[in-house]
Every structure is written in C-alpha cells, then in structure tokens.
Amino acid sequence: MSIIVNNIQKGFNGTEILKGISFEFEPGKTNLIIGQSGSGKSVLTKCIVGLYEVDKGEVIYGGENFSAMNKAERKHIRTQIGMLFQGSALFDSYSVEQNVMFPLIMFSDMSKEEMIDRVNFCLKRVQLENKNHLFPSEISGGMQKRVAIARAIALNPKYLFCDEPNSGLDPKTSIVIDNLIHDLTKEYNMTTVVITHDMNSVMEIGENIMYIHKGENWWTGDKHSIVTTENKEIGDFVYASEFMKQLRGKLS
Amino acid sequence: MNLFEHIGRFILMIAAAFKKPEKWRVLGKNFIHEVHSIGISSLSIVALLSLFMGAVMVIQTASNIDSVLIPAYTVGFATRQSMILEFSSTMICLILAGKVGSNIASEIGTMRLTEQIDALEVMGVNSINHLVLPKILASLFIFPFIVLISMGLGLIGGGLIGTQAGIITLEKYIMGLQYYFDPFSITYSLFKTLFFAFFIATIPSYFGYYVNPSGGALEVGRSGTKSVVASSMVILLINLIITYFLLL
Ligand SMILES: Nc1ncnc2c1ncn2[C@@H]1O[C@H](COP(=O)(O)OP(=O)(O)OP(=O)(O)O)[C@@H](O)[C@H]1O
Numbered sequence: 172m173s174i175i176v177n178n179i180q181k182g183f184n185g186t187e188i189l190k191g192i193s194f195e196f197e198p199g200k201t202n203l204i205i206g207q208s209g210s211g212k213s214v215l216t217k218c219i220v221g222l223y224e225v226d227k228g229e230v231i232y233g234g235e236n237f238s239a240m241n242k243a244e245r246k247h248i249r250t251q252i253g254m255l256f257q258g259s260a261l262f263d264s265y266s267v268e269q270n271v272m273f274p275l276i277m278f279s280d281m282s283k284e285e286m287i288d289r290v291n292f293c294l295k296r297v298q299l300e301n302k303n304h305l306f307p308s309e310i311s312g313g314m315q316k317r318v319a320i321a322r323a324i325a326l327n328p329k330y331l332f333c334d335e336p337n338s339g340l341d342p343k344t345s346i347v348i349d350n351l352i353h354d355l356t357k358e359y360n361m362t363t364v365v366i367t368h369d370m371n372s373v374m375e376i377g378e379n380i381m382y383i384h385k386g387e388n389w390w391t392g393d394k395h396s397i398v399t400t401e402n403k404e405i406g407d408f409v410y411a412s413e414f415m416k417q418l419r420g421k422l423s
Numbered sequence: 424m425n426l427f428e429h430i431g432r433f434i435l436m437i438a439a440a441f442k443k444p445e446k447w448r449v450l451g452k453n454f455i456h457e458v459h460s461i462g463i464s465s466l467s468i469v470a471l472l473s474l475f476m477g478a479v480m481v482i483q484t485a486s487n488i489d490s491v492l493i494p495a496y497t498v499g500f501a502t503r504q505s506m507i508l509e510f511s512s513t514m515i516c517l518i519l520a521g522k523v524g525s526n527i528a529s530e531i532g533t534m535r536l537t538e539q540i541d542a543l544e545v546m547g548v549n550s551i552n553h554l555v556l557p558k559i560l561a562s563l564f565i566f567p568f569i570v571l572i573s574m575g576l577g578l579i580g581g582g583l584i585g586t587q588a589g590i591i592t593l594e595k596y597i598m599g600l601q602y603y604f605d606p607f608s609i610t611y612s613l614f615k616t617l618f619f620a621f622f623i624a625t626i627p628s629y630f631g632y633y634v635n636p637s638g639g640a641l642e643v644g645r646s647g648t649k650s651v652v653a654s655s656m657v658i659l660l661i662n663l664i665i666t667y668f669l670l671l
C-alpha cells in the first residue's frame with residue numbers, strides 16, 4: 172500500500188523548513204528521499220511517521236488519513252511501520268535478542284517459543300546468527316544496523332523507513348545493507364522509504380526518487396533519469412564528487 | 424521556557440505516565456528492574472551514611488551537654504529524634520536525589536539523544552508511560568524501606584560509637600531511644616518520604632525526557648545537574664510544608 176504525502180508544510184519557531192511537499196511512495200519499491208544536508212529530509216520523514224505534527228497538509232497510509240487521526244487511532248498504523256534510525260537506536264540495556272523481541276512482546280500475542288522463533292528468523296534474515304545474547308555495545312556498527320533492521324521487520328511491517336542506513340559504514344558494508352533493504356522490500360512487498368545522500372545507494376536501489384531542495388520537492392525520477400537530467404541542482408548533487416565527475420567525462 | 428511552562432509540561436508528563444500500560448507484564452518486569460537500580464543498588468551508600476550520621480549525632484549531643492542536670496539518656500533521645508524526623512528521610516532523600524536523579528536523567532536523556540525514544544514512539548509505544556511509570560512506582564515502593572533501614576542503622580551507629588567511646592552505657596542509650604517515643608514520628612517521616620520519592624523519580628525523568636537532542640552529550644550532562652538542583656529544592660520545600668502542617 173502506498174504512502175501519499177500531500178502539500179506538507181512544517182516550520183520551527185517561524186522558520187519554514189518544509190514548503191509544501193507532495194509525493195507518492197510506491198508499494199514494493201525502495202523510494203528514496205535525497206538532498207543536501209539541511210534540506211529537510213529528516214524533518215519530512217519525522218512528519219510522515221508522526222514524530223512531528225505537520226503544520227499543513229496530510230499524510231495518507233493506504234488510503235487512511237494518518238494526519239487526521241489521534242494517538243489511539245494511529246496505533247494500528249504504527250504497528251505496521253518499521254523504522255531504522257540513523258544511529259540504529261537499539262535499546263542499549265537490552266541484548267540483541269531482546270531488542271528484536273521487544274515489538275513482539277509489546278504488540279503480538281505470541282507465546283515465548285513463537286517469539287524466539289520469529290526473532291531467530293529475523294536475525295537469520297539479516298545474516299546475524301548466534302549473536303542473540305550480545306549487547307549493542309559489543310557488536311560493530313554494521314551489525315547494529317542489521318539488528319535494527321531485524322527489529323524493524325519483526326512485526327512484518329507494511330511500511331519501512333530507513334534514515335541514512337549507510338551513515339558510518341564502509342562502502343562495502345553499505346552496499347550489503349542497501350541490498351538487504353532492497354531485497355526485503357521485494358520479499359514482503361513493503362513500501363520502503365530510504366533517506367540518503369549517498370550516490371552509491373542512489374545508483375544501487377533508487378527506484379522512485381524525490382530530490383528535496385530547501386524544503387521543496389525539486390525533482391522526481393529514478394536512478395536512470397537522475398544521471399541524465401539537465402536540472403542544475405541535481406547535477407551539482409550527483410556530480411559532487413571527483414569520482415562522479417570523471418565518470419561523467421568517460422560516459423559522454 | 425519559564426517556570427510555569429515547565430510545570431505545565433511536567434504535569435502533562437505525569438498524566439501521560441499514568442496511562443494504562445501496553446502490557447502489564449512488561450510493566451511488572453520494568454518495575455522489578457527499577458526497584459533494583461533505584462533502591463537495592465543504593466543500599467550500601469545509605470547504610471554507610473546512616474551509621475556515620477547516627478555516630479556523629481551521638482558525639483555532637485554528648486559534647487554539647489556537660490551539665491549534670493541533663494540526664495545521660497538524652498543522648499539516645501536526641502539521636503532518635505533527629506534520625507527519625509529529619510536525617511533518615513530528608514537527608515537520605517537529598518543524597519539519593521543526587522545519586523538516583525543524575526542516573527535517571529542521563530539514562531532517559533541518552534535515550535532521547537540516540538533516538539531510542541523516537542524508536543519507541545514510532546512503534547506505537549507510549550514512551551513516557553513505558554519509561555517513567557516503572558520508576559515512579561519503584562521509588563514509591565522502595566524508598567520507605569530505605570528510610571526505615573536508615574533509621575535502624577543510624578540508631579545502631581550511634582549506639583556503637585556511644586558505648587565504644589565510653590560516652591554512654593547501652594542501657595542508658597536504649598532508655599533514651601524509648602523515652603517518650605511517639606510512633607507518629609515514623610509515620611510522619613514515611614509520609615514525607617513518599618513525596619520525596621515521587622519527585623526523585625519524576626523530576627530527573629522530566630529533564631532527561633525533554634533534553635534538547637541537538638545539544639548532544641553536554642546537554643544530557645546539564646539535564647542531570649538541573650534535575651539534581653530542582654529535585655533538591657522541591658524536597659526542601661515539601662519538607663517545610665509537610666512539617667509545618669503536620670507538626671505545628
Ligand atoms: N526540532 C527542530 N527544531 C528546529 N529546527 C529544526 C529541528 N529539526 C530540524 N530543524 C532544522 O530543519 C532543517 C532541516 O533539517 P533536517 O534534519 O531535516 O536536514 P536533513 O536534510 O535531514 O540533513 P542531514 O542530511 O544533515 O541529516 C535544518 O535547518 C535544521 O536546523
């Protein structure tokens with residue numbers, strides 16, 4: 172099911188951050204929100220998942236107007252949302268197993284055995300076996316990301332949000348995480364939203380891309396159209412690195 | 424934000440904390456965990472402080488009465504009164520407001536900083552209820568015991584120093600402890616303690632929960648300091664109010 176955002180506006184203390192953004196995040200696809208630092212990507216995502224209330228506009232999950240709901244009404248949508256935070260946001264007093272089990276304990280009626288099975292299934296899916304009893308501080312950043320993904324998919328969400336899943340990871344691990352997100356999206360037909368400013372990710376998994384510039388939806392397209400667009404801001408973004416510039420030289 | 428806005432937001436937080444929990448079993452588990460981290464882990468420092476406070480009280484009282492007109496058991500009496508009425512409740516709670524308070528503020532503040540609170544909220548968990556309620560309940564439950572233990576140990580510490588240093592005989596000391604004993608003094612002290620316990624749990628939770636994440640670790644540290652200052656002042660104020668109305 173799709174997520175539609177309709178003319179979202181959001182400001183803090185009088186400064187407008189989001190200036191009327193509209194977009195449709197499509198089901199079964201990895202939808203990307205890209206843009207420069209400070210362009211409003213995180214604020215937009217927090218508005219979509221309801222961590223911030225929008226000043227104007229609406230967010231619609233599978234036909235239901237999320238923005239118009241109160242806290243209690245939102246709950247059934249929230250339990251269908253999995254989110255991967257920029258810093259993983261694992262509960263550091265819980266072990267890996269307890270972290271992944273947490274949403275199951277809170278929102279499912281599974282028995283203890285069923286929960287453990289589900290936890291092990293999710294951990295296996297992110298290639299993290301036999302780490303159940305370690306604590307977040309005892310595993311690497313890449314592993315933490317994978318635990319966070321396992322936790323995000325524990326309840327079989329329809330919607331998956333990932334805020335800069337690659338930040339702090341080396342290029343190779345980044346691609347592993349990107350592909351994991353992409354594959355999970357296809358497997359469970361989720362509506363996945365990935366925030367990134369990493370061109371590698373864009374080229375790897377960019378199926379439906381929105382480029383935000385100063386709080387506006389500046390451009391939409393996919394990974395093929397983004398390298399050929401004539402738009403100046405996009406060009407500056409895509410070809411910011413020396414590597415991409417040289418690549419462009421080779422291609423043309 | 425001014426003081427009134429803080430108080431308003433604080434009251435809203437308390438209201439959110441007392442919403443029905445998602446799962447009672449999870450609350451129970453967190454409660455036991457908090458009883459341990461707030462209460463049990465403070466026992467050794469409380470024991471040490473109480474023994475020493477009782478001992479000092481005995482020495483102080485003895486050295487200040489060198490008149491033959493004042494009976495020797497007064498030492499026991501004075502120690503009992505000061506331990507039970509003020510030292511074991513107000514003093515111990517002030518000290519625990521520092522220890523427990525800075526713990527709670529940095530724990531919740533760090534959860535805010537590292538987006539763990541956002542993670543709870545996105546899942547659909549009422550994060551205030553999940554994080555703060557177990558701390559309130561655990562404090563209300565364990566602090567009266569801590570204060571009772573402190574009373575007992577304070578009197579024992581006084582007795583030890585009194586008899587060992589030859590200040591007073593054990594009989595006279597015990598006689599002093601029993602002299603005009605009014606059990607209401609313990610009720611009064613425990614009554615105060617419940618208020619202290621509530622604020623020792625909630626004020627640091629408040630400062631931790633609403634820490635400004637863009638301030639980073641520095642801001643979390645400051646929230647600890649702020650909560651210790653604020654809860655100490657609230658304890659002193661409540662102590663004055665309750666004492667005024669109950670004892671005057
Ligand atoms: N809670 C807030 N209060 C006030 N201003 C905020 C708040 N959150 C974000 N902003 C401002 O909104 C703007 C956009 O921030 P946002 O975090 O969305 O950027 P971003 O696109 O995610 O950048 P990055 O790639 O660096 O994460 C920034 O100027 C930021 O200072």
Ligand SMILES: [Mg+2]
Pocket residue numbers: 212213214
């Ligand atoms: Mg961001």
